[in-house]
Amino acid sequence: MTRYAFPQDLRDAAQLALHQTQAEYEQYATTLPWSAEPMPGWEGDKQLHSGYRSSKPDSPGYTEEQRQQVAAYRARLLELSTQVVTHSFWETLKGNGLFAAHMQLKHVHDAPEPQGEAA
Template identity: 60%
Template sequence: MPKTFPFPQDLLDAQVALHETRAAYEKYAKTLPWSAEPMPGWEGDKQLHSSYRCHKEDSPGYTEEQATEVRRFQDELRRLSAEVMTHPYWSTLSEDVVAARMALKHAHELGRGVAMPGGGIPDLDKNRALADWLEWQLRQVRGRIRELEIKEQQEQRRREQAHAALRWKIQPQRSSSAALVHRGDCALYPVQGGFLNREEAVIALAEPDIEPCQICRPETGLEQCG
């Protein structure tokens, strides 16, 4: 005889609400930018034997209203999940708890009293559901990895800019002008690398054929360090 689970109505109602809320959240999420915080876009490597390149446009991040709505959905999903998971009905089962939990997920499709052939979910359905869940998890993880990579790149650029701001550099002499000493972060000579420390910059400025940049005024920075 097929195993029937007489789920109480409040448990069925909570499970249906959980299904509906999750579906509404997934539909709303498709309308959101791909990252919660503003992020620059990116383009992936060209695929072998194909001209296709995966890419993302710049993300403006969530608006305040979008962030509030996402939190509301997440809070409601947590509340409904807890209501289903901790319902007193589960403590009345001495066995078949896993089968009953799986059956409850389909209760809105089959009716209040759910009969499962042999008292369980077919292996094919179990594995299909598992595959869908694992694919969703993988997409989430890959998206999170990409966000973290972008943040790391931004942090690296900030560290490099901060390092440059505490250094100096020399723009080689050109035919019509003298060599110039710049602050390390001067935009007029955006070359990275070959930085001078304070002592080297002081020595360079003492040379008769080297002048300070009139825009970033590197001598001011040297005076502040002294």
């Protein structure tokens, strides 16, 4: 497998920050009401053979602070995604190498770097 020598700014300032911001946003989203706008709750029909009945309670909608925080996360994610996608490193690759490098970059922080291995 080819190992790519990603520039430090692409690895850390962009990709790692993107992963961290996405994780923070997903964690924050779990604290939000199920609807951004006030909506009445609902209860679905009972499912055949399981007895399961889907439902949602009334949603008060997002507060202004929650709307601002979601907008800030989305703006930061767009900024970081743009940095990753438009980085000059990608111009050095062609064809299948480009796709493979993109996939490798997504997981570059999953495991420790092997010592002494070059790209």
